[in-house]
Amino acid sequence: MSNIVVLDNGGGLIKAGLGGERxxxxxxxNCLYRxxxxxxxxxxxxxxxxxxxxLTSAAIRRPIDRGYLINPDLQRDIWSHLFNSLLHVTPSTxxxxxxxxxxxxxxxxxATDELVFEDFGFSSLVVADSPSLVxxxxxxxxxxxxxxxxxxxxxxxxxxxxxxxAPVFQNYTxxxxxxxxDLGGKxxxxxLKELVSYRAINxxxxxxxxxxxxxxxxxxxxxxxxxxxxxxxxxxxxxxxCTYVLPDGVTHTKGFVKDPEAAKRHLAVTDGASPSEAVxxxxxxxxxxxxxxxxxLSKNEFDLTxxxxxxxxxxxxxxxLGMNEAGLAECIVRAVxxxxxxxxxxxxxxxxxxxxxxxxxxxxxxxxxxxxxxxxDDYQVNITTQEDPILGVWRGGSLLASSxxxxxxxxxKAEYEELGSARCRRRFFR
Amino acid sequence: xDDDNSNAxxxxxxxxxxxxxxxxxxxxxxxxxxxxxxxxxEALENDNAxxxxxxxxxxxxxxxxxxxxxxxxxxxxxxxRKTRQAKALENARKAPRSFLELLQEANLESLPPHVPxxxxxAVGPPSSTSRRHFCSVCGFSARYTCVTCGMRFCSCRCQNIxxxxxxxxxxx
Ligand SMILES: [Zn+2]
Ligand SMILES: [Zn+2]
Numbered sequence: 001m002s003n004i005v006v007l008d009n010g011g012g013l014i015k016a017g018l019g020g021e022r023x024x025x026x027x028x029x030n031c032l033y034r035x036x037x038x039x040x041x042x043x044x045x046x047x048x049x050x051x052x053x054x055l056t057s058a059a060i061r062r063p064i065d066r067g068y069l070i071n072p073d074l075q076r077d078i079w080s081h082l083f084n085s086l087l088h089v090t091p092s093t094x095x096x097x098x099x100x101x102x103x104x105x106x107x108x109x110x111a112t113d114e115l116v117f118e119d120f121g122f123s124s125l126v127v128a129d130s131p132s133l134v135x136x137x138x139x140x141x142x143x144x145x146x147x148x149x150x151x152x153x154x155x156x157x158x159x160x161x162x163x164x165x166a167p168v169f170q171n172y173t174x175x176x177x178x179x180x181x182d183l184g185g186k187x188x189x190x191x192l193k194e195l196v197s198y199r200a201i202n203x204x205x206x207x208x209x210x211x212x213x214x215x216x217x218x219x220x221x222x223x224x225x226x227x228x229x230x231x232x233x234x235x236x237x238x239x240x241x242c243t244y245v246l247p248d249g250v251t252h253t254k255g256f257v258k259d260p261e262a263a264k265r266h267l268a269v270t271d272g273a274s275p276s277e278a279v280x281x282x283x284x285x286x287x288x289x290x291x292x293x294x295x296x297l298s299k300n301e302f303d304l305t306x307x308x309x310x311x312x313x314x315x316x317x318x319x320x321l322g323m324n325e326a327g328l329a330e331c332i333v334r335a336v337x338x339x340x341x342x343x344x345x346x347x348x349x350x351x352x353x354x355x356x357x358x359x360x361x362x363x364x365x366x367x368x369x370x371x372x373x374x375x376x377d378d379y380q381v382n383i384t385t386q387e388d389p390i391l392g393v394w395r396g397g398s399l400l401a402s403s404x405x406x407x408x409x410x411x412x413k414a415e416y417e418e419l420g421s422a423r424c425r426r427r428f429f430r
Numbered sequence: 431x432d433d434d435n436s437n438a439x440x441x442x443x444x445x446x447x448x449x450x451x452x453x454x455x456x457x458x459x460x461x462x463x464x465x466x467x468x469x470x471x472e473a474l475e476n477d478n479a480x481x482x483x484x485x486x487x488x489x490x491x492x493x494x495x496x497x498x499x500x501x502x503x504x505x506x507x508x509x510x511r512k513t514r515q516a517k518a519l520e521n522a523r524k525a526p527r528s529f530l531e532l533l534q535e536a537n538l539e540s541l542p543p544h545v546p547x548x549x550x551x552a553v554g555p556p557s558s559t560s561r562r563h564f565c566s567v568c569g570f571s572a573r574y575t576c577v578t579c580g581m582r583f584c585s586c587r588c589q590n591i592x593x594x595x596x597x598x599x600x601x602x
Contacts, residue, residue, distance in 0.1 A: 059478045066475060071526040103548040105536040164551075175546040179553045187474040194473070198566060198596055205478050224562070228570055306569035319561045322467045326556040334553060 003094040004401040005087065005122075008130075008394040010099075011064040012160030012185060012356065013047070014078070015394040016087055019097060019401020024394045026086045030078060034059040043081045048208045049215070054253040055208040066182070067101045067161030072111045076119050083120065091120040095410060097401050099393060100127050102164060102178055106422065113421040117413050124410040126400075127428045131155035131166035131173045133396030134354050134386065139171075140399055146382060150346035154335060156328070156367075157393075159355040160185045163315060163328065165335035167347055177338035179331045182323070183314055185357040189214050191321070192311045200302035201246075209255050213244050213304070214311065216257050219266055219361040221309035222369060230269065231306040239265040240308055245301045258301065266308065267361065312360045316370060329370035348375055349382040354392045358385060463580030466598060567591050 004019035010030060017024035029048060032041035035058045048055060063075035083089050096116055100109070116122050134155045139148045147153045152169040161184045167177040193210045196203050203210055221227040231240045243258035257263050318325040326334070336347045353364065364383050375381055386392035400406060411424040538547045565572035565584035572582035574589065579598045583589045 057478075062477055066529040068529045068532070070529050070532060073526070103546070103551055105532055105538075105548070107532055107536060165553075175551075178546070178551045180551045181553050183474075190474045190476060194470075195569070199568065207478060232570060306564075310564060310569055317556075317562065319556050320564065321471070322561075323471060324555045326553045330556060331553045 003089055004097055004406070005083075005089055005091075005094050006097045006394060006397040006401050008099045008397060009064075009069075009075075010160055011062065011067050013390065014082065015391060016082055017394070017398070018087075018089075019398050019406075021398055022395070023391060024398075026082065027390075028082070028086070030064060030075075031060050031062040032074065032078065033061075043078065043085075045086065049212060052253060054247065054249060056247060056249065056253075057205045058208060060207060064161065067159075067184075068104060069108050069112060072115055076115055079115070079120065091122045094122060095124040095126070095401075095406075096120075096122040097126045097128060097397050097406075099130055099133065099397065101161075102129050102131075102166065102173065102175060102180075106425075109425055110421045113416060113424070117416045122413065124412045125416075126406065126409045126411070127425075128397060128400060129166075129173050130157055130159075130354075130393045130396075131164065131168050131178075132171055133393050133400060134352055135168040135396070136171055136399055137392055137396035138352055138384075138386070141387075147350045147352065147384075150350055152343060152346055153350040153352050154332060154347040155352050155354060156332060156358070157355045158184060158315060158328075158353070158357040160357075163331070163355070163357070165328075165332045167335055167339050167343065169339075169343065174339060177335050179335040179338070181315070181318060181325050181328065181331050183318055183325075184355075185211075185214075188218075188311050188314060188357060191314060192218070192307060195307045195311070196302060196304070199307075209246070212255060215359070217242060217244065217263060217304055218308050218311050220312045220316070220363050220366045222270075222362060222366055224309070224313060227269065227309055228306055238305060239269055241303055241305045242308075243301050243303050248300060312357075312363070315357065316366060327370065328367060329374055332371060333374050344376075345379045349380040351381070351383040353383060353385045354389045356390050358389050462578060462598070466579045466581070566596065 006017055006019045006024070008015040008024070012030065014026070014028050014030045015024040016026045027047055028044045031044070033044060033048075033055070034041045035053060035055055037054065041059075041061060044051075061071075061074060063069055063071040063078060065071075069075055083091060098112070098116065100112065104112075112127075113125070116125050134157070135147065135153050138145070138153065139151075142148060152167065155164075155166045155168055155173075157164045157166065163181040163184055165179045167174045189207060189210050192214050193203050193206065196210070196213075227240070231238060242263040244255055245252075245258050246255050247253050314321055314323075316327045316329070318327060332351065336344050339347065353367070358364075364385055368381060368383055371383075372381055388395075409427070411427055416424050533548065536548075538549045541547055543550075563572045563575075563582045564570065565588050566581040567583055567588035570584050572584040572588075574583050575581070576583065576589075576592060576597060581592065581596070583592050
């Protein structure tokens with residue numbers, strides 16, 4: 001039996017491991033980085049959030065642009081390190097299950113095949129798309145659930161590079177129904193950088209720091225108008241104001257949230273509750289925070305208020321940014337409407353959320369709130385979040401790799417050499 | 431495989447590489463506001479750039495390039511000497527290009543309308559044309575627009591801050 005390497009090659013993170021296992025052995029950023037202290041670009045060996053390294057103003061090179069592979073040389077370099085030093089696999093005796101974004105271009109597929117077969121010499125390759133793997137994982141996780149019963153789902157993948165709403169039917173992604181918003185986690189981090197740099201302190205070069213700020217402090221608003229009012233208030237009435245401390249390079253190399261408890265006060269503002277009630281509930285916490293200094297004059301920290309929810313808000317209303325694109329709820333409706341009417345009710349009741357950018361608190365509630373009025377009254381709307389929205393695709397891949405269907409899906413190196421990229425690719429078309 | 435390769439090269443040589451037309455028109459126009467808005471959206475996909483382009487020409491990259499060249503030569507039919515033009519073409523082909531350039535080259539517009547593609551998967555414009563405006567300085571609802579760059583502000587105070595330090599920041 002040969003190994004099957006399962007590789008979810010995301011624009012942000014690489015998730016890689018052996019088929020059949022529950023979790024990927026390796027999760028690393030898909031990039032090279034150069035800290036200020038280094039002359040050379042380095043390979044990350046862990047995610048940046050779990051490293052203690054000083055990444056202030058680190059430069060970064062990614063092989064993937066807007067979700068697609070544009071720099072095969074760089075990807076080769078990263079994969080080579082991945083296979084040799086992190087996974088310790090021998091490609092020539094292994095099969096590769098690789099995820100590829102929907103609607104990849106022929107030139108990019110050709111470059112990918114060259115990497116897999118010519119540079120690394122894998123014995124065989126299966127290319128799969130994320131929505132079908134997510135669907136596969138959810139159906140096998142809950143064999144009696146709605147998704148399994150209807151045999152179809154609407155996978156909403158809000159990742160690093162973009163957001164897709166993709167109908168899946170019997171493990172096949174219905175590509176004519178897929179709709180894409182050109183916004184993902186990368187754009188959100190960059191937007192947050194822009195806002196903070198505009199308003200407080202220049203962080204345009206601090207990608208890693210701002211990723212951390214975004215992950216720890218951003219949340220989705222259920223009522224933007226109301227929350228803007230709350231964010232204007234002074235002192236303890238402002239439930240959203242919180243302070244992030246920048247690394248000083250001496251005592252701490254990582255930034256951190258100054259008062260994590262106070263930063264959670266936004267959770268007290270529930271849908272429908274008036275701000276004053278919420279304030280009363282949280283008086284105790286608020287009291288403790290009032291005597292803290294609001295802004296350190298040495299500029300080693302900055303405050304966030306409305307930025308915390310205006311950043312994820314982009315996914316729901318890209319038009320606010322000046323992007324001529326519909327928001328997530330409409331994106332879902334359009335994806336559903338592109339399918340046979342027979343599927344509409346089943347798709348609405350089997351919406352699966354995945355991707356790192358769905359991890360913001362209240363994402364599901366907000367999506368439900370936006371989506372419900374757009375869906376016919378007699379249809380149920382049911383949204384589930386994956387257990388782990390970052391690893392979900394990989395886990396689906398791991399399942400596929402251990403399924404009996406895997407062998408029939410493979411393109412072998414010999415077939416590639418005989419037929420070439422384009423014709424082998426037809427096998428992955430569904 | 432050979433087919434694929436020569437096709438791609440042929441496409442490259444016959445079609446002049448054009449910048450995404452919309453983008454070119456906007457960037458070429460004297461309309462600062464359109465320019466600023468586009469530049470700002472483009473910036474959302476940036477990494478810590480600048481440094482990157484310099485690094486591409488570094489020595490360790492060059493060695494990879496030579497490998498590629500050998501590999502490309504093997505594939506081109508016959509032993510014909512490469513003309514300067516062909517060589518330039520190859521170099522252009524190897525330098526990492528942005529996704530938008532690759533997209534342009536793939537010429538997806540020529541596909542029949544029923545074929546799903548990257549372009550047809552775009553969600554499209556929102557059904558409601560109403561747009562909320564947030565102050566670019568403080569984030570609150572903004573009623574006023576900067577005549578120079580099109581960004582928004584809510585008050586005199588924010589307007590002054592905008593004019594002093596932020597106006598046209600994303601275009602320069
Ligand atoms: Zn303002
Ligand atoms: Zn201006």
